[in-house]
Amino acid sequence: MSTGSLTRQDVQKIAQLARLSITEQEMPLYVTSLSSIVNFVDELSRAQTGGVEPMAHPLDGQHQRLRPDVVTESDNHEKHQANAPAVQGGLYVVPRVID
């Protein structure tokens, strides 16, 4: 992959990393629009950022809170699994992974 515009191969690689199937008809749309987005955000390269600390969180001085390692929730697995596409015996069902 190169910066600037993206090729069909670049987009295929990105889609594969993101676990997204992109159809042949959709492909030109993503090649064009992702290229224009990448060109647009390339504007950032002009900013002088020497010695600037990257900012990951909007409020300084916030720390992850700790709590005692105790069970606070009751067993709700049936309610949660009611949303699953396929469940059997309390387990999620997926296509066979190992033959």
Added chain:
Amino acid sequence: MLHTLSIGELGKSLKSGQTSSVELTRHFLGRIERLNPALNALITLTAEQALKAAAAADVRRAAGEEHPLLGIPLIHKDIFCTDGVRTSCGSRMLDNFIAPYDATIVTRLKEAGAVMLGKSNMDEFAMGSSNETSYYGPVKNPWDTTKVPGGSSGGSAAATAARLAPFATGTDTGGSIRQPAALTGVTGVKPTYGRVSRYGMVAFASSLDQAGVFAHSAADAAIVLRAMAGFDPRDSTSIDAPVPDYPAALEKPLTGLKIGLLREFFDGLEARNTALIHEALKIYRSLGAQTVEVSLPHLPLSVPTYYVVAPAECSSNLSRFDGVRFGYRCEKPKDLLDLYTRSRGEGFGAEVKRRIMTGTYVLSAGYFDAYYLKAQKVRRLITDDFRAAFAQVDLLIGPTTPTPAFAIGAKINDPVTMYLNDIYTIGANLAGLPGLSLPCGFVDELPMGLQLIGPHFSEAKLLNAAHKFQQATDWHRQSPRGYE
């Protein structure tokens, strides 16, 4: 007419027994039934539960309970989990998802006695500025149904403007409360990052997402925000600080308030829009405030910064949608990889896929430093600009959007043009600051918004400044034709 009353007036009416919550709820459900088909603002109606909740609120009031929201109807953006009610986030991916629990703000508003009428349409996973990316179709702007209502909380904004409820909830990651509030002529508040719990709010970009409110006035928004805000141990970035009495702070005189006019917000702004902002500044000066021009030199980089940071966080957050545990699953997957890729490919719409791929790209090996790390550095520069400005002024002021509502279909095929709609709102998200949009006039018979931005935790000051403006003007009392 019940739908023209403020939350305060409705509370008095409920307290005196002039009306009941059941009557109020019926009134708004009737409006929704009659007016929503032309707007597509609500995608789920919970009429039966609403009437039950209203009856319960009436019982609580009869027993002597009082809360300013007891028995008041509302609409929740469909990004908030509601126990037993579909929570779709505007996506095919979650079209069949029944939330197994309530978001914290849903719980809090329920406990206060507010009555949920239904859930509002939105851009898919809150990614959009026009409400056109929803799986359920676009929302129409009640001021002109050929125009967008803005997004991503377009349904909540349109519903509030059409007076389908006294208030509605929303979320704002890059402007998704303030921009639609401006385009539909209502008051919208995006609180400080961490002020309102994110628990049970479907995540888009976790370092930017914040929940807030749409209402007909700053006074109404103050009542709602007070009930929504506050520490929540279930949100790891929730702020453990007391919630001020926002309604009590509304009447403070603005004498001596220093308001900074954001120079960068006027570059290229159309003359008629600029004129509206200058009219608003005149009103603020007549109320005793001083206005000075300030410059935030890195602010023009806020849109490209956002469109690296937000997609990066979204690509990570949306990896949970795998077709296994909940949400959409493709037909007849041939193996596990096929299940993942086709469930995601078919379950997500075009804009969501575009953002996931943008995020995947900027985080990928070889590009992380050039894009993601670089954007995080520029984010700090923008935040430092705001900090320097707030050393000189109490609040910043400018337009909420560059233009009034645009036509449905006008920008949807050009993502970068669409992204530039958020040019004035994104800065506050990057810096975690509270922002508010309030109506300040009309251009081409469409409402325009005035934006106020304050330092962290200055919601009381923002609401105070907005309330004083609304006492001196009547822009916030205008209703679109047919919805009076």
